[in-house]
Amino acid sequence: MDHRTLSIRGIARLAMQEVLQRLVCFLGLMMLLSCESLKLVDVPSANQNSRVNHLVIHFTSEGFEESLTVLTEPSPNPVSAHYLVPEQNDLSYPFKSLRVHRLVEEQHRAWHAGESQWFNESSLNDRSIGIELVNRSQCRRATGDSDPLPKLVQQCRFLPYPDDQIDALIELINGILERHPEITPLNIVGHADIAPNRKVDPGPLFPWKKLHSAGIGAWYFPGDQAFYLNHLKQHPIDTTTAQQALAFVGYPIETSGTEDAASQRAVRAFQMRFRPDQYSGFLDDETIAISLALLNRYRPMLLGDLNLPTRLID
Secondary structure, rough: OOOOHHHHHHHHHHHHHHHHHHHHHHHHHHHHHHHHHOOOOOOOOOOOOOOOOOEEEOOOOOOOOHHHHHHHHOOOOOOOOOOEEEOOOOOOOOOOOOOOEOOOOOOOOOOOOOOEOOOOEEEEHHHHEEEOOOOEEEEEEOOOOOOOOOHHHHHHHOOOHHHHHHHHHHHHHHHHHHHHOOOHHHEEEHHHHOOOOOOOOOOOOOOOOHHHHHHOOOOHHHHHHHHHHHHHHOOOHHHHHHHHHHHHHHOOOOOOOOOOOOHHHHHHHHHHHHOOOOOOOOOOOHHHHHHHHHHHHHHHHHHHOOOOOOOOOO
């Protein structure tokens, strides 16, 4: 066996040792990765739903550019929404076609509802999607008035919503409802509905009835309203029961039996939505009949708690 043979065998041995060392290192690395990477097995449970079960509609009171800034940039009192729907004729809107802007992912919590309540739920930021519509409607306070909402409806200026903006909103909401089927018709609300002491948006010019015609949100059957209007003429109910009916629909109203400022604001929010041509804030038979018609359609079991009949046939 000559030196040349030994040299070849030595080289082969060294090469084999290097290969083994690399193999050991590779196996060690794989073992380390297997320890750090937890292997999960997906077994979807039937016992679950989306955290999102409300949808809240707002108006911005400002133009597009300022609204986008307020809703996206840091500030001492930060606010946000999941979506911003522009108005095409807004001079600060930079695009030729109307484009909905997504500001917060739907699975994340946006800061749009504030202190709020609807039926048995409170703090609706935790369970809702918020949509802001660019609309310059706003209310002003009288000089020296520290009240968060004007006492007089005349201090509010409401502007209409363009058809293309509402069409874009309907398309947006239809997609949201497909992704979050837990959002029921009664849980599609305006900011005023869930915070009547602080807010009036989206105001009496927002076309709730048009949205309902597109399959979005709650509305009453005219036959049910007529039935309860006739019933109230024969069997009037007291203020406490009328307030309780609005509370059963969802509105945050105290069943005090007194039509104080807080009661008037809750009633005004209801009227702006379901009877927008008259929103005095005071209870009357037509307002009460609409609330009972809504209960008859969506929560008929609660009519019994009010000692009121249900109407079975539309």
